[in-house]
Amino acid sequence: NRQILLASRPKGAPTDDDFRLVESAKPEPKEDEILLKTIYLSLDPYMRGRMNDAKSYADPVELDQVMVGGTVSQVEASNNDKFAVGDWVLSQNGWQDYSVSDGKDVMPLGKNPSNPSYALGIMGMPGFTGYMGLLDIGQPKKDETVVVAAATGPVGATVGQIAKIKGCKAIGVAGGEEKCRFAVETLGFDACIDHKADDFAEQLAKACSDGIDVYYENVGGKVFDAVLPLLNTKARIPLCGLVSQYNATELPSGPDRMGMLMGTLLVKRIKMQGFIIFDDYGDRYPEFAQDMGQWLKEGKIHYREQMVEGLDKAPQAFMGMLEGKNFGKLVVKVNEP
Ligand code: NDP
Structure with a gap:
């Protein structure tokens, strides 16, 4: 063994x-x-x-x-x-x-x-996470703009594809050209921005011409920095993960931006909510399995x-x-x- x-x-x-x-x-x-x-x-x-x-x-x-x-x-x-x-x-x-x-x-x-x-x-923990976080906390409505990073990973790809099923504009963020191309051509995102590009924040702003209504947070760090000024009034942020910080040993250097963050949440009445999938939603797995099973069968979800x-x-x-x-x-x- x-x-x-x-x-x-x-x-x-x-x-x-x-x-x-x-x-x-x-x-x-x-x-x-x-x-x-x-x-x-x-x-x-x-x-x-x-x-x-x-x-x-x-x-x-x-x-x-x-x-x-x-x-x-x-x-x-x-x-x-x-x-x-x-x-x-x-x-x-x-x-x-x-x-x-x-x-x-x-x-x-x-x-x-x-x-x-x-x-x-897709039928297990990561798929379930993308589904519940987006639908229950994100509450996406038709024609709204949904942004998600780690867009080709199992959580992000689920979020983007469900956002499209719900009639939203889905904007992905991913590392590198190949992943971004896959997000658009195969997963059906409307656009996907490479977070390694020098002008990442400008590109994201251009892709989100109507602002951001749902930011599904998977990574934190500089992606969140670029997202913050683009958030619309009453935006929702399902706080799912912060993978850019998992290896960090100390807070990032630079000015304290906590006041700016709190000010934006206040003035724009933004809802940000963390969740731990099985602790918070364990009893809703059957609902997810039913929908996802159906979408896979209909070819609406690529995995x-x-x-x-x-x-x-x-x-x-x-x-x-x-x-x-x-x-x-x-x-x-x-x-x-
Ligand atoms: P992925 O397979 O998507 O892997 C993580 C990805 O994060 C990498 O492939 C990379 O994608 C991206 N990434 C890593 N570092 C950075 C960085 N510095 N800036 C931007 N992107 C970065 O993972 P999962 O889909 O399994 O998980 C996604 C998130 O969901 C994680 O944060 C995870 O912890 C969280 N999660 C939370 C759960 C909960 O219950 N709250 C349950 C399950 C997952 P790229 O190359 O595209 O940048």
Whole structure:
């Protein structure tokens, strides 16, 4: 049983030394338990937060323990009559080959799901996040302008495509020309601006000629700086993530702009609300699954995955994601089905 452990807590961006690959014996399922073999491991930005020893909405990973993570697995042995060998489940095995479960914390995916890894992306946590944040907090109305960064990632791509389904103008922000082209040509964004461009703020202002009604916040930093002056009166900001800050060790230098931010929120009566998907919306998953299942069937939603082969590649892939090296939902294929 290969396992990737948290070897040390990163200072700033994680490095190879913060992870350690070890081999241990395959766990044995006891009475009523199942043995799960990891097929797909999801890599997500929130994992960076779990590497810190800081109080948050979830506990940190302990040093020398297996890195946490959502997984799609197959039942390899079963002492539980609710599960048969070969069944697929959505589970939380973490960064390892095998895990045992009593079956209570897993979601069955059936005997032969057509796209099992989608349960980690468009039909799972990131898709659900984009859906609830945009629709419940963002409240987009027809012809409004919706802006989202990390536009080709699983959350941002979902937000942009749902915004289009709801009749909005969708403006993406992404890193690099190739991602921006994909956002427009394949995902159907009206425009996508490269945040690495020198004149990024000017380009964004030009694309948002009627201002911004919904800014779905995934990244923070200089993208938010460019968005702030463009926000319309009564704009909504679902505060989903701040990935540009996850590796930061101190506040950015420069003048304190808190007063300006608060002043804008006040004068323009802007609503900004943070949310943690399963804590705040766990009971609304069926509603999402129904809509998203339908949209996928109708070809209204396009989904891009980046599949990395091999558990040993997980640390590099994860570190790359925090710098925008991924293109689409990052998934590790840990074992063959
Ligand atoms: P992605 O697959 O989109 O990966 C993160 C992306 O962030 C990178 O690919 C990169 O895209 C972009 N990025 C990284 N650094 C910067 C930067 N400095 N400036 C601008 N963009 C940057 O991730 P997800 O779709 O899985 O997640 C998106 C956000 O949603 C994250 O902030 C995550 O934490 C949050 N989230 C929140 C949840 C909640 O419950 N609140 C649940 C799930 C996700 P590019 O190259 O295009 O810049």
